[in-house]
Amino acid sequence: MYSSTLENEITSKRVKERSIGDAFYRVQQWRYLYRNGIEENGILKKVNLKQAADLVRVPKKTLEDYIQIFNKAELIINIEEISEKKMGFLRSFMKKNKSRIRKAMNLHKQNQREEILQQQQIQEVCENTQQNRGEDEYSNYNYSIYPSESSEFGTDDFQQDVDWEYSISFFNKPQNNPHFD
Known part of the structure; x- marks a missing residue:
């Protein structure tokens, strides 16, 4: 037993x-x-x-x-x-292998710190880019009633404006009209 x-x-x-x-x-x-x-x-x-x-x-x-x-x-x-x-x-x-482990741990910690710094830099760049986009969009608006070359309308609209001014000056100028003499 x-x-x-x-x-x-x-x-x-x-x-x-x-x-x-x-x-x-x-x-x-x-x-x-x-x-x-x-x-x-x-x-x-x-x-x-x-x-x-x-x-x-x-x-x-x-x-x-x-x-x-x-x-x-x-x-x-x-x-x-x-x-x-x-x-x-x-x-x-x-x-x-204590010393080898210590070196590897230090290297690992350093790599982690570098990754964190890179992530922070990327985040700052993204934030700055978004902020700059907002400022650029605000500065692109030209609140003048007459479009200019630097306005949001572009050069074609500027050319049309010049043509319009020429038309106005043409019609406002007194001209000799043979039918009304």
Whole structure:
């Protein structure tokens, strides 16, 4: 009887070290459940991180540890290439490559800052362009009753205006008309 309980303890004991692929999958599943929730009886139910960890059957603290390791490791190595190895391998790899990770993190942060600056500059250019368009549209309107070359009417309308002035001056000028003499 004693041997059967010991045998049950050994077989039911959880393996402490997971493979990198399994841990990565569980972290992704955990974050997915947290972001999207679960569907129960046709109703979407939001879950917190602890509840999502319970659904994945890994302690929340362990998943948080894994996510930090994976975020750093992805900067210097492709996780899929080492997915068959154990998490202990990844932890020791991280310890050996601390300086390389630090450099990669600094480069990553610098790239993020540059992207933010570029987005801000693009946004400023868009805002300035929209503001200038509004000012240009306002300045394009010429409120004179006589169109000029710089008005919104264009040169054809200006030419018509000159023709109109000539016509007016022609009709206002007294002329000798043989029929009315």
